[in-house]
Amino acid sequence: MANPVVELENVRREYLVGDQVTVALDGVDLVIERGEFVAIVGPSGSGKSTMMNLIGCLDRPSSGVVKIASDPTSELNDNQLTSLRSKAIGFVFQQFQLLPNTTAIENVMAPLLYQGVSSKQAKLTATEILNRLGLGERLNFDRNRLSGGQQQRVAIARALVASPDIVLADEPTGALDSKTGAQVIDLLKELNKEGRTIILITHDLEIAASAPRRVFLRDGLIERDERGAK
């Protein structure tokens, strides 16, 4: 029984650089079901960042249809796109991107506060998630007092806190040593087992191999779509 959470139909995205049209995605079709763990893999310039922006509701296609949680994004204005993003997507970035001058718990509360949740409720939910990710002792630490691995766990907590349809992780291990990186991947796998949809964007084949489904991009097109353990 299909329950697609990401649907790309003949998606094309081109950019105007100077007076030169650059095609980043050249008519791509892709469906990701709820509960999947998918790696989107490709070298730089393959179109994977563009795909991440489209799935992340940060951008709209030049042509074709992008549906996130069944909502087509093309016709949405900035506010509507922001609402969809806030509801459907949890971002994990390569450089963690914790907010400056902000404690761990304030970072995790932020998405809820932007949704209009009360500060009290947001604090409860954020504390719960940070406890689960083993950061209960560091709720009030700011990013300068957290290690890279801890920062990335805070970022994952922030991505999860609003219970999004998709966790979108952009090179989440890129700034970590391999041991800490592996722990982050394990955490993502665990979250996937609990039923969360995880989309991992990476150029690293080894990291990609940890995902049960791997979509390889090259020159704006899907080169192959592999399933099953490797």
Next chain:
Amino acid sequence: MKLLGTARLALNRIWATKVRSLLTMLGVVIGVAAIVALTSIVDGASQGINKSLATLGTNQLNITAMAPDALSEQDAYALADLDGVSVMFVQTQNEGTIATEDKRVNARLVGVSAEYFEAVKPDIALGSYLSDSKFASSAKDVVFGADAANDLGLTASMLGQSVKLNGQDFRLVGVLDDQAGFGTSGRVYVTLDSARKLFSQYPYVSSIVVQAETPEAVDALQLATDKLLRERYGLGTETDARYTITNQASLIAAVSSITDTLGLLLTGIAGISLVVGGIGIMNIMLVSVRERTREIGVRRAIGAKQSNILTQFLIEAIVLSLAGGVVGLILGEIAAYFLAIIGDWVFSIQLETVLLALGFSLVVGVVFGVWPARTAAKLEPIDALRFE
């Protein structure tokens, strides 16, 4: 996000960059402090002038002769019979010399009718007025203005002693206080009788003052006075340079309008520094937006709407400006307090000054915060996230 939460973000940021925030505020601090201090100087100065003028009485009319033989004592008696006149006094004056045994200086000798002190009530430093002199009540008593007394080096011990006016012996009965009133300080007062002998101008007088029973009756009395004098001298309705009638109330109004204009001018100049302060805030906010591009991108990615970003930056600019306004207000009032001591006027914190200072700094924050805040809100999330 609720407004309160957004305000907290703005405050956190200001607190996290304390030194920069303080420096950013400085322009507004100086601008507001200058406005507050200058406003208080103008208020204090006009307070002082009005007080001096008020000692002459706001319900008085001064009729000044424009020639030595233009007005006479008889005119004064006729004016005293007009309806609504409560006090009338006459002054006659001339340059002369005043001398003690070892000193001799020039002064303005003023002969006044008995009602003068009753009407003007100048503050007295030593002794008494002419009318209630406790020394021999001969016509040859004299009261010195403060400057005239200083010029001759008069002291309390000389009360009742003899001083010479134009070579004639007079008895010193009083010295007026320095602050006794507008223009009293350099004068020497004798009775009208004595003045007649000193200057031999009789029956001519240099000015007549009539006082209306109430300040409201002054204008009507002015018309009646003019009519009477024109009749007495057979003048038509054309303007005549024989005498001028000055209304104290209109003099005060004229001075007030001058000080108001001066105040406006000074406030305007101080206002320029406030505008410069606002531009300083705008400049730093624009730098701040650029530095925080990635933060803005992350906030957009995790669900901040354009309006959230706009509000956050706008509140930051307003708080900076308003805090600058509060500090400037406090510094300005402290400056005003010391200026009041130096200038010897009454210090008071005016509600309108407080509201003006806070209102101006609020407006500066909004006006100069909007552009940076819009710039921040309009950033594309993708570009902002990718910004190095």
